[in-house]
Amino acid sequence: MFDIIGKKKWFFAFSLLVTIPGLIFILLTPFSGGKAGLKFSIDYTGGTVWSIRFADANVTPDQVRAELATLGQPEATVTRTGSGFFDIRLTKLDLRDVQPTPTPVPTRLLTPAPTVGPTATAPPSTAPTAASSAAPSAAPSPTPTPTPSPSPSPTASPIPSAAPSAAPGGTGANTQVPTEGALGDIANALQAKFGPIAAQASLSSIGAVVSSDLIQQAVVLILVGSLGILGWITLRFRDVRFGVTALVALMHDVIVVLGIFAILGTLFNVEVDGLFVTAMLTVIGFSVHDTIVVFDRIRENRSRHAGEPFAEIVNHSLLQTFGRSITTSFTVVLTLTTLLLFGGAATSQFVLALLIGIISGTYSSIFNASPLLVVWQEWDDRRKGRLAATRTTRRATT
Numbered sequence: 001m002f003d004i005i006g007k008k009k010w011f012f013a014f015s016l017l018v019t020i021p022g023l024i025f026i027l028l029t030p031f032s033g034g035k036a037g038l039k040f041s042i043d044y045t046g047g048t049v050w051s052i053r054f055a056d057a058n059v060t061p062d063q064v065r066a067e068l069a070t071l072g073q074p075e076a077t078v079t080r081t082g083s084g085f086f087d088i089r090l091t092k093l094d095l096r097d098v099q100p101t102p103t104p105v106p107t108r109l110l111t112p113a114p115t116v117g118p119t120a121t122a123p124p125s126t127a128p129t130a131a132s133s134a135a136p137s138a139a140p141s142p143t144p145t146p147t148p149s150p151s152p153s154p155t156a157s158p159i160p161s162a163a164p165s166a167a168p169g170g171t172g173a174n175t176q177v178p179t180e181g182a183l184g185d186i187a188n189a190l191q192a193k194f195g196p197i198a199a200q201a202s203l204s205s206i207g208a209v210v211s212s213d214l215i216q217q218a219v220v221l222i223l224v225g226s227l228g229i230l231g232w233i234t235l236r237f238r239d240v241r242f243g244v245t246a247l248v249a250l251m252h253d254v255i256v257v258l259g260i261f262a263i264l265g266t267l268f269n270v271e272v273d274g275l276f277v278t279a280m281l282t283v284i285g286f287s288v289h290d291t292i293v294v295f296d297r298i299r300e301n302r303s304r305h306a307g308e309p310f311a312e313i314v315n316h317s318l319l320q321t322f323g324r325s326i327t328t329s330f331t332v333v334l335t336l337t338t339l340l341l342f343g344g345a346a347t348s349q350f351v352l353a354l355l356i357g358i359i360s361g362t363y364s365s366i367f368n369a370s371p372l373l374v375v376w377q378e379w380d381d382r383r384k385g386r387l388a389a390t391r392t393t394r395r396a397t398t
Helices: 005-031 061-070 181-194 208-237 240-268 275-304 310-342 348-384 387-397
Strands: 047-054 077-080 086-090 197-206
Touching: 005 240, 005 310, 005 348, 047 181, 061 077, 061 086, 061 181, 181 197, 208 240, 208 275, 240 275, 240 348, 275 310, 275 348, 310 348
Parallel strands: none
Antiparallel strands: 047 086, 047 197, 077 086
């Protein structure tokens, strides 16, 4: 029988080997000014992301970056995708200029027109008729003598104002190259330098206020989810040790995913976008589900095999659920790998975070959460003087 609990120190060492480098890169994020560590998308930082392709295929990202620096965007980043598009990120251009809505045409009074009849015009003392717009379809009077019309209303019907035109700097279709505003000036300058822009794949802008709200919501969601899981597991198993060890395993998974994204962001400019929080919450839920399966089997075996060492009960429970955990995770990993390879660039980072988190969650549920539970139990036994009997029983069985 494979002794997972007996080799728990090796598994703890492997977890430290994975988490410490990632934790270092995470801590480098605020101290490096964004040059190292996590790379946040405009969902969290604000700014403009612009994806274009020039008709001239010989244009390089360095040339575009140098031209943007001369246009007042020295911190702009330019990367070239496999399809020939340039992904341009303008950090200082939060939103494109939007012109105000045109003021409606003011109301004007219409000059009243005299009543048309078959005879001569009305005498000078006759009051003018109502505005022509008041009854445009009224038929002329057939009587030979013109009848004075009532006095005109103080205000006549206003001329319908024209529909306000779309603001040239507004969001509009994200496939139309802007021509006005700050971004329009940049587009015109780039086309004057490198030739016409053949296609625009996307254009999105987010303000700083929206991005700060998203950061706060992301932190609150992860904290509330983690504390809710801690409370539920503690209530479910009536032991705070189960809840705390499950939460430690969750922290392990979060650090692993964040650390790998911090390393990838430093080396390959992989960004953390708005879907990343969704991926993290999914990873937390999946990891806790696997941990609860193991903990539930531990509770069952603990009542069936009362008196046996707790480490052996946990090890036996892990072996009983090992096949189920690996099979369930492997099917999910196969699906996510397929999505990562053939799902396109729009969801690649979301799928990558899920893939890393699912693998880490499976590992932490088996090799971290349950061994930590044993370590805590042995420490409690040692504190209460029950460890000597446990060691004697284990030596007899070996």
